[in-house]
Amino acid sequence: MPAGEYYGTALERASDDPVDDSEVELNRMISNIGFGKFHRRILGLCGLGWLADNMFMQCIACILPRVQQHFSVSNGQIGLMSSSMFLGLTGGALMWGLLSDRFGRLVAYHWTLVVSAVFAMLASFAPSFGVFCACLFGLGTGVGGNMPVDGAIFLEFIPREKRHLLTLLSVFFSFGSVLTSVLALAILPPFSCPDDSQGCDVGKLNNGWRYLMATLSLVTMAMVVLRNGWFSLYESPKFLLQQNRRSDVIIVLKKIVMFNGGTTKAVATSPRSGDHSDGQDVADFESSLISPQINQSSDDIARPPSLSSSDDMSWLEWPEDIEEPGRPASRPQAKSIQSRIRGALDFRSHMRSLEPLFTPELRRTTVLIWLIWSLVAMGFTMFNVFLPKFLESRSAPGAQQQQLAAGSHSKQTAVYRDALIYAVSGIPGSILGAWMVDTRLGRIYSMAISTFFAGLALITFAMTAKTHVAWLTTMSSSVFGLTSSLMYAIIYAYTPEVFHPSVRGTACGIASAMGRVAGIIAPLVAGMLLEVSTTLPMYLSVALLWMSAASMVALPIETRDIAT
Incomplete structure (x- = not known):
């Protein structure tokens, strides 16, 4: 079955409702609005969530x-x-993904970074290891919702022609690692016990990790101010359409046009002839104002042609009695809160929301996507867990070890410097991904090729690690950093694209959660394998990455030319 026909049928099953003209019209309207200042701003603000995750x-x-x-x-x-x-x-990926599909994307958008900042600051004051781990659990709960929800938000606002920019969110992901590596290089060596740490008073000399956690908490709080104070995001129009809130969809689209300067790529045409009944849905009328046929000036967009008295509503104005999306209602607020709490605790309802993911048309895609996230996370995390340990223990005996004078931090500095180089190498991969996904390779083959070469880079790293030649090790790890960043950039873009908006948050949240579960298992497996050989975890990582590449090739839906 052709990809477009296959996907259209899958969408009908996923939403329990045919893909009607309203969805097609909404995609056309979003394309007509184009990509402007509003979209560049949400790219940056949603990118902050991705930055916080890897940070x-x-x-x-x-x-x-x-x-x-x-x-x-x-x-x-x-x-x-x-x-x-x-x-x-x-837990965070599952919770925020489900909540975003039930109550809107703004719930997760507003609160994930707040939770992250609070628990990061609490962790910096932890008096014991147990309390510290508990704070890390809370921190993960907040951070876990950033990637699945923020990716869905950005995707649902941008026109189909610009969907390749979703891969640029991975640039922020890479910058998160770079930011932490820079701060770690500046903070940890001078405020930690020296390399020769015998007799070190950890209460006085080993507080660099506390300072780093507190600094990142403040950075995250600054992100909260930017996302919630500097710029007020509107609710996703595609979520609003799924909730049958068509008047709110029009309000959001008009506000985007105004924010972008009041211009669109296409123009209004005359509304359909005949009288409009008072009960006619606003979206049915407003959708007729957009047509991709011709281009005209912004003055033509400012006010549509003739309007009846019952529909006297200009393109850039909206009635004051329609509440703005995301704003709480004035009177029924208490009832709304109670119903939301009951809905959040309704486990059976949450389980029913998974059923559309396993329709005959989507079952294969759903299983393969979740398998890919698990295999990639397992293989990637095994290497990341191994890398810091290797860097700290790779110093050759003899002259280099004799250079470590009492009170020196040179070994720690070298480790954090190499970690910074590894982090920086991932930035070009994210940018390259934004170009590759729109080539003839498409999403699927770009994803598979980058994953295959990531495995090759790991084999090279394993071979050069035995030589104790620092520059070879650094170069091979940098190549892996570039290819793995490219791989993740495309995975992160493809996953929200392939699922319908009605189940997008849930599907992406579960995929992210399965990757996190693999991240829990990977260090345990790597630790056991390190007892046998220092290179065995890397060869297992290669096998896992190549298995995921094969799974990518088996994906049935190419999303490059599909609007969703």
């Missing part, structure tokens, strides 16, 4: 040795630190 993940990797030393945690128990974070990420 804190990199933070955990950087501070793990310092926390282990501070609380005298054994090697067998230190894994609880990353496991607590990943457990929170798993």
Whole structure:
């Protein structure tokens, strides 16, 4: 079956309703509005959520040795630190994804970073390892909702012709790692116990990890101010359409046009002849104002041609008695809160929301997407867990070790410097992904090729690691950083594209959660394999990545030319 026909049938099943003209018309209207200042701003603001995700993940990797030393945690128990974070990420991805499909995208958009900032600050004051892990669980719960929800928000506002820009959100993901690596290089060595740490007073000399957590909490709070104070985001028009709130859809689209300067790519045409009944849906009338046939000036958009008295509503004006999306109602607020609480706790309703993902048309796609997220996360995390440990233990014996004078932090500085180089190498991959997805390769083959070459880079790294040649190790890890960033950029773009808006938050949330579960298992497996060989975890990572590449090729829906 052709991809377009296949996908259209799948959408009908996924939404329990035929893909009617309103969805087609909404996609046309979004395309007519074009890509302007509003869309560039939400690209940046949604990107902050992705930045926060990897910022804190990199933070955990950087501070793990310092926390282990501070609380005298054994090697067998230190894994609880990353496991607590990943457990929170798993729960957060599931919770925020479900809530965004039930109550709107703005719920997660407004609160995920707030939760993250609060628990990050609490973690910086943790008096014990147990309390610290509990705070990391709370931190993960907040951070876990950023990627699935923010990606869906950006996708649902931009025209189909600009959907390749979704991969640019991964640039923010890479910058999150870079930001943490820079701060770690500046904060951790001078405020941590020296390399020769015998007799170090951890209460006075080993608080760099606390300073780093507090700094990242303040950075996240600044993001909250930008997202909630500097710019007020509107509810997703596609979510509003799924809730049959068509008047609100028109309000949102008009506000976008005004924010962009009051111009669109296309123009209004005359409304249909005949009288409009007072009960006619606003969207039915307003949708006739947009036609992709010809281009005209912005003055033609400002006010449509003749309007009857019952529909006297200009293109850039809306009646004051229609409440703005996202604003609470004045009187029924208490009832609304109670119903939302009951809905959030309705487990059976949440389970029913999964049924559209397993219709005959979508079952294969759903299973493959979740499998890809699990395999990629397992293979990638195994290497990331291995990398810091290898960097700290790769120093050759003899002259290099003798250079570590008492009170020196040179070894720590070298480790965080190499981690920074690895993080920076991922930035070009995200940018390259934005170009590749619109080539003849499309999403699927671009994703598969980048994953295959990520596996090749890991094999090269495993071979060069045995040579103790620093520049070869750094170069091969940088190549893996570039290809893995390219791989993730396309995965993150393809996943929300392939699911219908009615189930997008749930599907992406579960995919992200399965990746987080794999992240919990990966360090445990890698730890056991390291007892056998230092390169065995990397070869297993290669096998997992190549299995995921094969799964990518088996995906039945190419989303490059599909509007969703």
